[in-house]
Amino acid sequence: MADKQPNILFLMADQIAATSLPFYGHKVVKTPNLSRLAEEGMVFDSAYCNSxxxxPSRMTLMAGQLPSRIGGFDNASELSADTPTFAHYLRDAGYLTALSGKMHFCGPDQLHGFEQRLTSDIYPADFGWHVDWDNPEKRPSYYHNMSSVTQAGPCVRSNQLDFDDEVTFHAQRFLYDYARSDRERPFSLTVSLTHPHDPYTIPREYWDRYDHDEIDMPRVPYARExxxxxxxxxxYVYQCDEGTINDEQIRNARRAYYGAISYVDDQLGKVLEALKESGLDENTIIVFSGDHGDMLGERGLWYKMSWFEGSARVPMIVHAPGRFAAGRVRQSVSTMDLLPTFAEWANGGKAPDYAVPVDGRSLNPHLTGQDGHDEVIGEYCGEGAIAPLLMIRRGRYKFVHSTPDPDQLFDLEADPLELSNLATEPDYQELRDQFRDEVAQRWDTAKFHQAVLDSQRRRKLVARANMKGQVTPWxxxxxxxxxxxxxxNTIDLDDLEARARFPKATVTS
Incomplete structure (x- = not known):
């Protein structure tokens, strides 16, 4: 690894399923820019979010710690201001840290280590989207319903297009400003788009990149069993009953989603072009990933919120041809592993002195041809859960446990579509019991459950109170x-033009 601290360009897309990308085998979706990164970089074939x-996924990614350690239970959870994030570690190591786009911070701290935040967030920063386990039968009115599917199709503009166009513009401007400045600190720029997150609508330019008949339907359609x-x-949460949607609507939603992925690819392509034009690409490590996937109708499920592959698996690419050879990693890793990875890049390849223990493990052994870990631990306490929903992914197996529900055990090598739950099979009782014992050792589930309830009750009161009288937004x-x-007029015109022009002008004879 080079002695000079590398710049880090972290590219994120929201709700982007690994299974919908061509470099993971999809035959229809077009992503020339991301595919180039994949061809030249290290692709992680079994990367997951941790919630x-x-x-919760972004909190875990930022902090390198599991949700139970940092209170990352749902979409209205607050990341404590004294929780170190990868932005804190990089900034402490001398980096200029900047964020353009979404990170879904809730609470008054809206920076969490970022020195510059170039845009607002697309999601609210208050506690209004809390989950309520005290009233599990009451459907949260703020949450997804099936209108994203029933209304899928082309549009001219949308809320998300307004946001992502702004995110891309400010990311490009940051790179150009950095290149024409005298800054000597390396930069860490996070660019986080909200597409291809639903609603499933996208401009006709992207809708028309795909033929209606070429859109693949779910491999595992809805079945009661x-x-x-x-x-x-x-x-129930997103109001999907039998007969709510039809095949044409499913196909339209998937077509718009694929178009949104191509839009993401074009936007990130603009950022990558700005990086290259600015002459910053050779000493910049590019990382691409997402916060979670999208079921897209598989098993009759939509959006995320489960541990099935479409929801939990994410793309992950590390692109730095001058530092790491191209290739593919088969072992299971997670986005929680990015904090120690980034911190080591900033610290000459060695782990810094962490202020708190981190649950993530560095990806650098995978990137340098050494033996790396093959394990993902997950926790989910959001919509649809009535108790912590815990996941262990190790080797070929995935085990899912929640106290009120039957266990699930899948052999993903033999059964990649997760059709056969082995938890009740006689030949797998010993393995199931081993996983159960591990769950009991890792988690005090009763204490965990109570911590979630306590957090929900606190935030429910604060959210209700803060909306009364004068509202001070976060x-x-x-x-x-x-x-x-x-x-x-505070600067001479020639000096101003010289400062703003890149590259510097040369005198011609």
């Missing part, structure tokens, strides 16, 4: 000093 929901208790609760407000932009 299949936006805010596939409906484990958690899946049944999820369908949403991040980007601020720009217009007095230093463009042409101003």
């Amino acid at each position: 299949p929901l936006c805010a 596939l409906m484990d208790p958690h899946s049944q609760r999820l369908r 949403d991040h407000q980007p601020r720009f000093d217009a007095s230093t932009q463009y042409m101003r």
Whole structure:
């Protein structure tokens, strides 16, 4: 590894399923920019989030710690301001840390180690989206329903397009500003798009990149016998009954989703082009990943919120041809592993002195041809759960446990579609019992359950109280000093133009 600290460009897409990308075998979706990164970089074939929901997944990713350690239970959970994130570790190591886009921070701290936050967030920063296990039969009114599917199709503009166009613009501007400045600190820029997250709508340019008849339908369509208790609760949460949607609507939703992935690819392509044009690409490590996947109708399920592969698996690429050879990693890793990986890159390849224990494990052994870990631990306490839903992925097996529900055990090598639950099979009782024993050793499930309830009750009261009388929002407000932009009389015109031009002008004869 080179002695010079590398820049780190972390690219994220929201709700992007690994199974929907061509470099993981999809035959229809088009992603030329990401596919190039995959061809030239290290692709992780079995990467997972640690909690299949936006805010808990991102909190875990940022902190390198499991949700139970940091209170990352649902989409209204607060990441404590004294929790070190990868941005803190990089900034402490001398980096300029910046975020353009979504990270779904809730609470008054909207930076969490980022020195610059270039946009606001697309999601609210208050506690209004809390889950309520005290009233499990009451459907949360704020949450997904099936309108994303029944209304799927092309659009001219949308809320998410407005956001992601802004995210891309500010990411490009950051790179150009960095290149034409005199800064000597390395940068860490996180660019986080909200697409291809539903609603499933995208401009016709992207809708028309795909032919209607080429859109593949779910490999495992809805069937009553596939409906484990958690899946049944999820369908209740997003109001999906038998007969709610038809095949044409499913195909439309998947077509729009694929178009949204191509839109993401184009937007990230603009950022990558700015990186190259700025001459910053050779000393920059590019990482691409997501926060969770999307079931897209598989098993009759949509969105995320479960431990099935479509929901929990994410893409992950590390691209740095001058540092790491191209290849593929078969072992199971997680986005929680990014914090120690980034921290080691910033610290000359060695682990820093962590202020708190981290649950993530560095990906650098995988990247340098050494033996790396093959394990993912997951915790989910969001919508559809009525108790902590715990997951262990190790080797060829995935084990899912929640106290009120039957266990699930899948052999993903023999059964990649997760059709055969081995937890009740006589030949697998010993393995199931081993996983159960491990769950008992790792978690005090009763204490965990109570911690979630306590957090929900606190945030429910605070959310209700804060909406009464004068409301003081926590949403991040980007601020720009217009007095230093463009042409101003505080600087000589020639000096201003020289400062803004990149590359510097040369005198021609």
